[in-house]
Amino acid sequence: MIAKPRTKPISLLKLEALLKRLPEVHPKYSLIKSDYAKQKAGYLGEKFLEYPLSCLPGKDYLIFNDLRLLNGKHFFQMDVLLLTPFFISILEVKNISGSIFFNSLFKQIIRTIEGKEEGFADPVAQVKRQAEHLRDWLERYGFPALPIVPLVVIANERTVIKLDPRDKITPNFVIPSSDIISNMRFYDKKFTSPFLTPRQVKKLYSRLIADHTPVEMDIFQRYALQKTDLIKGVQCPGCLSFPMNRVHGNWKCLRCSHVSQDAHNQALKDYALLIKTSITNKEARDFLGSISSDTAKRILQQTCKVSEGNNKGKLYFIPVDKV
Numbered sequence: 001m002i003a004k005p006r007t008k009p010i011s012l013l014k015l016e017a018l019l020k021r022l023p024e025v026h027p028k029y030s031l032i033k034s035d036y037a038k039q040k041a042g043y044l045g046e047k048f049l050e051y052p053l054s055c056l057p058g059k060d061y062l063i064f065n066d067l068r069l070l071n072g073k074h075f076f077q078m079d080v081l082l083l084t085p086f087f088i089s090i091l092e093v094k095n096i097s098g099s100i101f102f103n104s105l106f107k108q109i110i111r112t113i114e115g116k117e118e119g120f121a122d123p124v125a126q127v128k129r130q131a132e133h134l135r136d137w138l139e140r141y142g143f144p145a146l147p148i149v150p151l152v153v154i155a156n157e158r159t160v161i162k163l164d165p166r167d168k169i170t171p172n173f174v175i176p177s178s179d180i181i182s183n184m185r186f187y188d189k190k191f192t193s194p195f196l197t198p199r200q201v202k203k204l205y206s207r208l209i210a211d212h213t214p215v216e217m218d219i220f221q222r223y224a225l226q227k228t229d230l231i232k233g234v235q236c237p238g239c240l241s242f243p244m245n246r247v248h249g250n251w252k253c254l255r256c257s258h259v260s261q262d263a264h265n266q267a268l269k270d271y272a273l274l275i276k277t278s279i280t281n282k283e284a285r286d287f288l289g290s291i292s293s294d295t296a297k298r299i300l301q302q303t304c305k306v307s308e309g310n311n312k313g314k315l316y317f318i319p320v321d322k323v
């Protein structure tokens with residue numbers, strides 16, 4: 001059973017909105033684009049796991065996606081946590097194309113693609129660390145010390161996995177996504193006495209959900225950007241160019257003449273993701289462009305059901321759940 005579903009990470013949504021609104025000639029554009037590509041590959045790899053995980057017997061396994069917990073002073077993040085009364089498994093998901101070689105001596109993996117080599121941090125060491133953090137976390141909340149199985153799952157079936165033949169340890173921790181079920185069956189047979197009562201499972205479930213803290217990312221700080229770097233205006237959903245003009249109650253693209261009734265919604269979502277989730281009439285006019293105060297008021301009243309204050313200081317809250 002899925003106890004915590006996977007949703008598109010807010011950081012990925014922010015990068016998407018940013019790439020739309022940053023001129024391609026901006027000095028940070030290519031860095032942001034490559035960060036976005038990496039994050040997106042990670043997200044797609046984790047999404048890819050949904051099918052094999054759905055084949056696990058639902059009554060025995062609780063599946064938590066993307067948990068970020070506080071262990072004392074530091075956060076630790078787990079791509080997937082599988083909870084049973086008998087054991088916990090943490091899955092670190094890697095979606096890397098090309099061929100990868102596990103260099104356990106230097107705690108690194110080396111990816112080769114199109115003749116180029118690139119180093120990545122060793123995911124086996126990473127997932128073992130997460131297991132240690134989780135062990136501490138369970139202890140801190142008074143849960144029994146149940147066995148924790150850390151695994152690295154290679155999501156991309158075309159990835160060629162290469163291991164040092166002398167390395168006897170790494171193969172125990174790295175599996176292709178198609179092997180998840182058989183691995184879990186193996187651990188089901190290995191751990192036969194329950195560590196948690198049904199009541200404790202429920203308690204742990206609630207504690208994991210309550211303790212999850214999504215990562216906050218200040219995108220301007222991270223890339224040393226200014227708000228003035230952003231392209232303002234409403235984007236044409238047809239040809240993706242900026243800006244659209246407000247004509248007779250609709251938005252009309254200056255380039256391709258596409259007409260839209262509600263293209264401002266996406267612009268307001270971008271504003272919520274990149275700048276802040278509340279907006280005044282004046283800020284909306286400045287960001288959307290070419291509209292009167294009355295039009296801005298109508299748009300904001302339609303889109304934002306919640307507002308606060310009066311007159312010029314009135315703040316409209318852009319619904320982020322729809323972002």
Ligand SMILES: [Zn+2]
Pocket residue numbers: 236237238239240241253254255256257258
């Ligand atoms: Zn257009």
